[in-house]
Amino acid sequence: MTGNQLRNRVGLLLWLVLMLAPCGQAMGRSGVAVLLSDSLESYQEPVASFGEEIGLPMTLYNLHGDLNGVSKLRQQIFSNKPDLILAVGAKAAYAAKLWTQDRQEIPVLFIMVINWQRYKLLDGQRNITGIAMETGPGTQLANMAMFTPKARRIGVIYSLAFRKAFEQAQQAAKLIGLEIIGTEIDSADEFQRAFKGLADQVDGFWMLNDPQVFTLDNVDWFRSRCIKDHLVCIGEAEEMARTGLLLSISPDHQNIGSQAASVVMNILQHHQRPQEIGVMDPISTRISVNLATAAKLGMDVRQLPLEMAFRVYEE
Numbered sequence: 001m002t003g004n005q006l007r008n009r010v011g012l013l014l015w016l017v018l019m020l021a022p023c024g025q026a027m028g029r030s031g032v033a034v035l036l037s038d039s040l041e042s043y044q045e046p047v048a049s050f051g052e053e054i055g056l057p058m059t060l061y062n063l064h065g066d067l068n069g070v071s072k073l074r075q076q077i078f079s080n081k082p083d084l085i086l087a088v089g090a091k092a093a094y095a096a097k098l099w100t101q102d103r104q105e106i107p108v109l110f111i112m113v114i115n116w117q118r119y120k121l122l123d124g125q126r127n128i129t130g131i132a133m134e135t136g137p138g139t140q141l142a143n144m145a146m147f148t149p150k151a152r153r154i155g156v157i158y159s160l161a162f163r164k165a166f167e168q169a170q171q172a173a174k175l176i177g178l179e180i181i182g183t184e185i186d187s188a189d190e191f192q193r194a195f196k197g198l199a200d201q202v203d204g205f206w207m208l209n210d211p212q213v214f215t216l217d218n219v220d221w222f223r224s225r226c227i228k229d230h231l232v233c234i235g236e237a238e239e240m241a242r243t244g245l246l247l248s249i250s251p252d253h254q255n256i257g258s259q260a261a262s263v264v265m266n267i268l269q270h271h272q273r274p275q276e277i278g279v280m281d282p283i284s285t286r287i288s289v290n291l292a293t294a295a296k297l298g299m300d301v302r303q304l305p306l307e308m309a310f311r312v313y314e315e
Contacts, residue, residue, distance in 0.1 A: 031057035033082035037089025038065040049257025088112050107267050107274050129274035136281045137169035143249045151232040155202035156182040157194045159212030191218045204232030227296050241288035251282035286310035
């Protein structure tokens with residue numbers, strides 16, 4: 001058994017122990033309340049990794065995907081007087097914000113929230129910090145350049161809410177000799193038109209986790225159109241490479257848990273204030289490559305740096 005396999009197995013066992021633990025288990029004044037949005041598989045790695053490294057008592061609570069009728073759960077959390085709430089997923093993060101509006105002495109750290117800005121989690125709160133689910137544009141583009149060095153002009157379709165992210169991407173691209181060409185849209189219905197308008201000007205596309213762009217219909221169309229037009233296209237979710245996109249560059253979920261543990265210790269032991277930390281980029285990424293798509297694009301898969309990939313899909 002390899003070290004990674006052993007770590008994964010230990011992490012899964014820890015996850016199962018947490019899932020079976022009683023929700024109202026007392027933990028005194030020195031402990032972390034872990035609030036889950038739901039029982040999703042994607043939460044297993046970060047929560048298990050966090051539990052391995054935090055060195056503090058933990059109690060697990062689960063919204064089971066429902067924000068209604070959770071007053072009892074809220075009472076359980078606050079009756080145990082947690083030192084900090086780790087909110088996993090968007091619903092947990094939003095609930096933690098609502099529940100601590102009049103209890104801002106309790107720090108909240110959110111993780112595994114896609115498009116965290118849309119929930120306005122920091123507005124009116126001085127007690128909330130987080131780790132984003134999107135890697136920085138410099139990391140995205142550097143990895144894209146490593147796998148597809150001939151793609152120098154990259155198209156980006158974005159909404160008003162992601163204009164700042166687009167501008168940051170343009171600046172990051174200049175540092176590594178790339179050019180970002182973008183089109184701003186007002187609704188998801190404009191995505192295909194915007195794509196066709198850019199396709200002749202670029203070597204590939206980068207699809208942001210922008211809710212105005214990232215719809216199921218648009219993603220399906222995007223995958224097939226990238227292959228049809230022989231364009232190198234990347235996304236920010238691993239699922240996109242598995243289902244046919246050439247490349248995805250996503251946060252390493254296991255390392256998000258480790259990063260969260262470090263942030264919590266800085267808050268609880270070194271008294272760093274959440275509002276001073278803000279929302280951080282994940283410090284580690286996972287690259288996924290679809291070799292079948294690479295072949296359809298006419299790429300020589302032997303020249304791809306597959307040793308850098310976390311996962312390689314061959315069909």
